Amino acid sequence: MKSVNTIVDRRDGKLVMAHFYVAFIALAIGGLAGLLQTLVRSGKFELPSWTGYYQILTIHGVVLGLVLTTFFIMGFQLALVSKTSGTLTAKQRKTGWIGFWTMTVGTVMAAVMILMNEASVLYTFYAPLQAHALFYIGLTLVVVGSWIDGAALIMAYASWRKANPGKPSPLLTFMAMVNTLMWIVATIGVAATVLFQLLPWSLGLVERVDVLVSRTLFWYFGHPLVYFWLLPAYMAWYAIVPKIIGGKIFSDSLARMSFILFLLFSIPVGFHHQLTEPGIDPAWKFLQVVLTFLVVIPSLMTAFSLFATFEMYGRSKGATGLFGWLKKLPWGDARFVVPFIGMLAFIPAGAGGLVNASHQLNQVVHNTIWVTGHFHLTLATSVVLTFFGISYWLVPHLTGRVLTKAMNKLAIIQGVVWAIGMTFMSGAMHAAGLLGAPRRSSFSTYGGSEQAMEWIPYQVAQAVGGSILFLGIILMLYIFINLAFFAPKGEEEFPVGEVSDAAEKTPMVFENWKLWIGITVLLILFAYTIPFIDMIENAPIGSKGYKFF
Amino acid sequence: MHIHKFEKIWLIFGITTLLVFLTVVGVSAFYMGNQPPSCLATINPEKVDTTAPFDEPGLKKVEGKEWDYELIFVASAFAYNPGQVEVPKGAKVKVIATTKDVIHGFEVAGTNINMMLEPGYISEFVTTFDKAGEYLIVCNEYCGVGHHMMSSKIEVVE
Amino acid sequence: MAQPEIGKKTNTKVEDQSSLKGTLASVFLLGFFLIITWVGVYFLFLDRF
Numbered sequence: 001m002k003s004v005n006t007i008v009d010r011r012d013g014k015l016v017m018a019h020f021y022v023a024f025i026a027l028a029i030g031g032l033a034g035l036l037q038t039l040v041r042s043g044k045f046e047l048p049s050w051t052g053y054y055q056i057l058t059i060h061g062v063v064l065g066l067v068l069t070t071f072f073i074m075g076f077q078l079a080l081v082s083k084t085s086g087t088l089t090a091k092q093r094k095t096g097w098i099g100f101w102t103m104t105v106g107t108v109m110a111a112v113m114i115l116m117n118e119a120s121v122l123y124t125f126y127a128p129l130q131a132h133a134l135f136y137i138g139l140t141l142v143v144v145g146s147w148i149d150g151a152a153l154i155m156a157y158a159s160w161r162k163a164n165p166g167k168p169s170p171l172l173t174f175m176a177m178v179n180t181l182m183w184i185v186a187t188i189g190v191a192a193t194v195l196f197q198l199l200p201w202s203l204g205l206v207e208r209v210d211v212l213v214s215r216t217l218f219w220y221f222g223h224p225l226v227y228f229w230l231l232p233a234y235m236a237w238y239a240i241v242p243k244i245i246g247g248k249i250f251s252d253s254l255a256r257m258s259f260i261l262f263l264l265f266s267i268p269v270g271f272h273h274q275l276t277e278p279g280i281d282p283a284w285k286f287l288q289v290v291l292t293f294l295v296v297i298p299s300l301m302t303a304f305s306l307f308a309t310f311e312m313y314g315r316s317k318g319a320t321g322l323f324g325w326l327k328k329l330p331w332g333d334a335r336f337v338v339p340f341i342g343m344l345a346f347i348p349a350g351a352g353g354l355v356n357a358s359h360q361l362n363q364v365v366h367n368t369i370w371v372t373g374h375f376h377l378t379l380a381t382s383v384v385l386t387f388f389g390i391s392y393w394l395v396p397h398l399t400g401r402v403l404t405k406a407m408n409k410l411a412i413i414q415g416v417v418w419a420i421g422m423t424f425m426s427g428a429m430h431a432a433g434l435l436g437a438p439r440r441s442s443f444s445t446y447g448g449s450e451q452a453m454e455w456i457p458y459q460v461a462q463a464v465g466g467s468i469l470f471l472g473i474i475l476m477l478y479i480f481i482n483l484a485f486f487a488p489k490g491e492e493e494f495p496v497g498e499v500s501d502a503a504e505k506t507p508m509v510f511e512n513w514k515l516w517i518g519i520t521v522l523l524i525l526f527a528y529t530i531p532f533i534d535m536i537e538n539a540p541i542g543s544k545g546y547k548f549f
Numbered sequence: 550m551h552i553h554k555f556e557k558i559w560l561i562f563g564i565t566t567l568l569v570f571l572t573v574v575g576v577s578a579f580y581m582g583n584q585p586p587s588c589l590a591t592i593n594p595e596k597v598d599t600t601a602p603f604d605e606p607g608l609k610k611v612e613g614k615e616w617d618y619e620l621i622f623v624a625s626a627f628a629y630n631p632g633q634v635e636v637p638k639g640a641k642v643k644v645i646a647t648t649k650d651v652i653h654g655f656e657v658a659g660t661n662i663n664m665m666l667e668p669g670y671i672s673e674f675v676t677t678f679d680k681a682g683e684y685l686i687v688c689n690e691y692c693g694v695g696h697h698m699m700s701s702k703i704e705v706v707e
Numbered sequence: 708m709a710q711p712e713i714g715k716k717t718n719t720k721v722e723d724q725s726s727l728k729g730t731l732a733s734v735f736l737l738g739f740f741l742i743i744t745w746v747g748v749y750f751l752f753l754d755r756f
Contacts, residue, residue: 548693
């Protein structure tokens with residue numbers, strides 16, 4: 001079926017671009033913070049006295065992990081729905097704008113508190129470190145705003161279904177819907193700890209907070225958070241990249257099935273972030289480890305689908321031999337090359353993730369800088385490079401401009417620069433982590449410890465990588481500004497993949513949200529109810545707040 | 550729903566691999582006792598200094614237990630008590646630690662001793678110190694402005 | 708999106724398997740990488756106390 005809109009309506013485009021402006025401002029600020037961190041950790045550079053490593057680190061985490069991602073993803077999903085299910089109604093668009101402004105106000109509130117050094121608690125804000133109440137309120141508004149954006153998406157989906165009874169929704173709309181629903185179910189956890197625990201406690205209404213309950217609610221949210229980042233990249237890999245290369249989607253049904261598996265299994269797995277902590281029975285930890293491994297399966301399916309799409313396309317162009325099809329891929333097209341680098345990065349990223357989640361193996365790497373290296377492959381390479389790859393056509397599409405040949409070339413250079421920088425930085429982080437170097441720590445020789453001395457060369461390599469990556473960020477910002485304001489006028493294609501002729505009819509069962517959300521909730525209850533009751537029944541006295549920053 | 554034959558082969562291979570991984574860590578955890586640190590005991594974090602065994606941090610020989618020594622650590626911003634300790638090589642030791650204020654990490658670099666210390670909870674890990682050398686203990690969870698200064702040292706001596 | 712394709716779903720499957728052998732090889736390379744990484748860290752775990 002043809003896509004509903006050839007061009008995304010200009011009014012929807014404005015809403016999407018508003019999200020993107022905030023996202024790319026976040027990239028600039030967070031990227032600079034990241035550069036400073038790697039420089040400090042090399043031991044060769046000191047921050048001015050009016051700021052500190054942990055304040056900068058809080059900015060980096062909040063602005064890139066929460067702001068860049070949420071704004072980009074919500075904007076992208078609005079664009080997908082507007083493109084594949086039809087222009088938003090006035091009411092839906094207005095809802096989207098309310099969501100956008102709510103998130104923006106929240107972001108500014110949290111940012112001001114961080115800048116005033118009232119909230120140097122990092123983006124995980126673990127109690128009993130206590131930030132200013134306005135920081136928590138700001139984060140709440142970001143989440144609530146994302147729910148309002150999500151409501152706009154759900155309303156648009158509902159109108160499509162109403163207008164097309166008995167038909168499966170467009171693939172990209174369906175995928176955006178899965179991610180939105182997963183996000184809503186997951187953010188209930190973080191909303192609960194912020195609203196019922198941290199906010200009253202930071203306002204002085206209650207004296208003490210239950211630390212373990214707060215952490216558990218955070219990580220109930222924290223793992224699906226990473227899938228909330230990843231799924232939009234998967235949307236592009238499954239349904240957009242095939243069109244860019246001129247091929248077909250391998251299978252519509254399998255794509256939907258893998259998304260449903262993500263919805264089911266990405267939430268009841270938060271304990272794998274809490275494997276080394278007290279107060280949780282190891283049997284329950286292991287159960288969630290098993291569930292974590294189940295969420296690997298849809299990624300295995302994704303890997304196959306992507307390779308198959310590439311191979312089928314290459315062979316249709318006459319490729320021979322085992323890997324001849326690789327040569328037929330459009331290596332001169334940034335819209336393909338940049339997300340492709342992201343796909344490659346997901347191979348070591350996935351391998352590291354399996355290690356992290358493997359119960360007692362976690363002791364080897366837990367809270368070492370290996371973990372930082374890991375999520376700079378997943379989020380900061382696979383996801384972010386795919387977002388950049390999307391921006392290269394979506395931004396000009398929305399602004400009525402085109403990606404010129406010169407910009408396309410620069411975009412490919414940007415992707416390569418990123419890959420080189422990340423190889424240095426993430427590679428050195430993984431290696432140092434295996435030697436025991438801790439994450440989230442400023443430069444330290446730990447009193448001249450021999451072991452800490454071994455880590456320093458790796459920290460220098462991280463600074464080299466970080467500097468190269470910062471160059472990549474400057475290039476990206478330059479390209480974004482060009483595409484948003486200066487590129488020649490024209491019509492840039494919004495690529496939406498078509499399903500391969502050999503694929504079968506999409507079963508309607510995938511649209512049965514009652515069923516999928518029902519199973520999701522059951523799995524969550526199964527994985528969390530008993531350990532959660534244990535935590536509350538056996539809780540120690542709560543903690544008072546500390547401001548050690 | 551049709552699944553390509555090769556995709557079936559791949560999924561069977563992949564899922565089998567995952568099952569093997571899970572079996573290895575599961576057998577190791579439940580039959581060989583290699584569980585991650587998961588002590589369920591609680592403590593009043595404001596009375597750590599007067600609560601046994603934390604009133605006497607350091608290494609203690611114990612009798613009639615499955616381990617020969619107990620090594621007690623108290624963490625607080627931004628130090629560990631004791632700041633340095635010697636352990637005889639080959640000793641089977643239960644490391645017992647807790648925090649008096651915020652969350653801290655307790656990682657003995659280059660070993661499997663790696664646990665979170667959370668206010669109100671006691672963290673424990675049993676291991677045999679079978680390699681001589683000097684091991685750095687670092688705080689690996691952000692605890693405040695002095696986080697990177699927070700360390701201690703274990704010397705495993707012949 | 709997939710609607711008009713439905714009618715044509717019963718395509719020949721003659722080339723079906725031979726044409727995806729590169730995919731099969733690729734995913735298995737990926738699989739071996741996962742295994743090597745995991746086993747590597749597992750041995751590190753066994754080696755350390």
